[in-house]
Amino acid sequence: MNEAPVTADNEFTPVNSVVELATYYDALSQPGVANLTLLGPGEKSHPLVIVEQLEEDYLLFDLTAIRDVAPSLRRGGKFILSGYTPGGLVRSNPLAVRDFSSVEGRLLAYVDWPKEIHVQQRRASFRASLRLGMHVGVLVRSTDNDKEELVELQGDLRDLSATGCLAEFFMQDGVSRVLPDIATEIALHFPNGTSFEVTARVRHIKNDNDRQVMAVGFEFENPSKAQEREVWNYVREIEREASRSASNGDSRNESELFRIRDEDDDRLGRRHKHQYATPMARRLARIAGYLDSQMVVMRQGEAVSSQQLSLHADRLLDMLDDDREEALFSVHCIHRESRWVRHGLAVALRMADMLGSQKVPRELRKAVAASAMVHDLGKGLLPQDIWRATTLSTEMYEEMHTHVDALLDKMGGVKWLAPVVRDNVIAQINERLDGSGYPLGLKADQLGQLARMAAVVDSMDALQRSRPDRPAKPAAVAAKLMQPLVDQFDESWLKKYVTHFGVLPIGSLLRFEKGVFAWVVGLDRQKRVAKVRVSPHKYAPDEKLGPVIAGAALAELGRIRDVLVPET
Known part of the structure; x- marks a missing residue:
């Protein structure tokens, strides 16, 4: 919270709001806070107990422990009430006791409720x-x-x-x-x-x-x-x-x-214990949470955290190493985060998985995964009207291209990330072989293998996600739409993608002949559907998924009738 300018040591700010005054008096009533200082020669401070306040009427003091000040106060002596509160050093105007009372051996004093006090080094508010x-x-x-x-x-x-x-x-x-x-x-x-x-x-x-x-x-x-x-x-x-x-x-x-009125009131705090379809999805959600919050702080002017990006890229690779199929399915199980985050994680997992099959060193896979994870976060720094529009004006189209540089400007502190990987995956993922891409309009011989691969993986996933100008497509349809575009996308990487993940890849939502909905969670060596998990609905996978079904139990579901896009 922005603080108010601090006043000089010898300056006090007057306070006269009734509710604010009452708040300060409540703070002064806490044990060991308030002091009473008699005015006059040899003035001396004494610890004071404030027993009660009645707004705009009185403050009630307990003088039992400082009875020696009573004679002076009975003669009309003036004093100042002061003390250190969370809102600053408080000091009253000169006060006087209006009445004394004795209750069960305690000496009490009533003082007119001070309608103004002064606060030194006052914060913007209590x-x-x-x-x-x-x-x-x-x-x-x-x-x-x-x-x-x-x-x-x-x-x-x-x-x-x-x-x-x-x-x-x-x-x-x-x-x-x-x-x-x-x-x-x-x-x-x-x-x-x-x-x-x-x-x-x-x-x-x-x-x-x-x-x-x-x-x-x-x-x-x-x-x-x-x-x-x-x-x-x-x-x-x-x-x-x-x-x-x-x-x-x-x-x-x-x-x-x-006083708790309803023990089950779910508005009283954040929901820490989200339910996820699988344990692996929960692990991915942690990475998604980091990326989502990273995008928020980037909007506030902060840079990408080098240490956190490294940590979460390692976590992503660990997921693939622990259980490849579960990791690939997990990208379909998170849905609370921004679409840029969900898309980035899907591209990162698939690129890292493809490179893993080619025995690429872990450090290179990590750099690729890290770059892919964040490659679209720059879109979160631009006006949201751009991403909601069904058609773009020339000005909006040109501004949209700046998301690449917007992210790269935030990546300067990530020194461990090899520049060649960063440039291929972040700067060139939107370039096309025919020069129709952005931001630089690079052509075939100017694009490296990682950039060509990234463009294919990125576009395949983008087609499977809805946008304001078009609905999402199933993976098989996305692959068919990409096949003719060999002038823009590297044909060899298109073939490698489909060969590696299959026509009905992990994460496809199927409807079987008997009307059952199920998610593909495993393929055989020929990339045919080998394992599914039954779903009671057509939405994103959640904790209601059934167990893994394979073999004869899978055959009992009948033939595949439809490949669906999950409803939102």
Whole structure:
């Protein structure tokens, strides 16, 4: 969150908002915070206990431990209330006691509620942080960056202030589809069912790759006076509940906001435990989460992380080494992330798999996989209108070509990636043999073997994904559409692709003669369907998939009647 300029050491900022004053007085009431300083010769500070406040009426002090100041106060002596709070050093105007009371041996003093205090080195606002065990859900709504439809992202509130909040989101939730956006609708959901909605803008983003979360700071956009007061009440309640939870033997009642109304309310936090069709799909989702969050921070001006790219490229190769068929199927099982991420992972796995069959050294396969994983992330840096359009104007077409350079500008710190691999896979994957590609219009003799291979793998996968200007095609149809285009694509790599993956490759959705839907998960040596997993629906694979079926059990399903594109 952007902080307000810090005032000089000898400057104090006046505060006179009722709700903000009450928040500071609540902070001063915490043990060991407040001090009372008598004004006059030899002024001295004394620790003070604030027992209670009634807004715009009084503060109630407990003077039992500092009875020696009572005589001076009874004579009308003035004093200053001060203390260090999370919002800064607080100092009141000169105050006086209006009434004394004795209750069960305790000396109490009533003071008129101060209608103004001064804060030194004041932050933009008082910020209340949630402690462990306190749950407030954050729901962000925005227009999908890929499509003209409303999407939601669920997370956890970490702190709240009058001007904004900090929330954490799970990387595997497809954060790039929502963040960042110019204006985002954000809703806070408290345990007792209370909800608060406001328009907000993303101000800063930080990735925690170990925990697989993204911390996002939001600034509220032009909140109304009623919303400001509402937020301040939430800030005070969070601060009170956090201090209550942190205290030993605290007898204060639980904040009403944090009384759980519905144990099954799924709005109170992000959904960590996503269900995936296979364990391998869960592994791939972790890589997808990294790429998705990488695209978000790139929009904020950050570069591609060299270390994280290396780590996740190794993880991708490990998946292929552990179980090739499961790895190839896994690309069909993730769907929360941006289409650029899903496409990049599919291209990376298939290129690495093809190179693996040719005994290519692991380091080269890793460089190819890393380049393919990120090759389309630059598209996420361009205006989304380009990717939603069914036709492109000349200006939009030219701007679309800049996604390559936009990504390469972010790749300067990835020193371990061989430039020749980077250029072939990232810079030249959109070039064509006849010179009709982009960004440079290179021709046949200017394109290396990796660039030719990348162009085929990239286009085959792109045809199997829907776009605003055309629907997705099954793999077999995509291969037929590519065959005549030998003037643009290397014919030998087209043949190698189909030979390697088969006409009905792993990840094809089939409908059998008896009406059963099933996903191809294994091929025999002749690249014929050998293993499938039955699905109860025509959507992307999920945890409802049946067991692997092969041999006689597969034959019982009957002949293949249709090859389908999964419904969305």
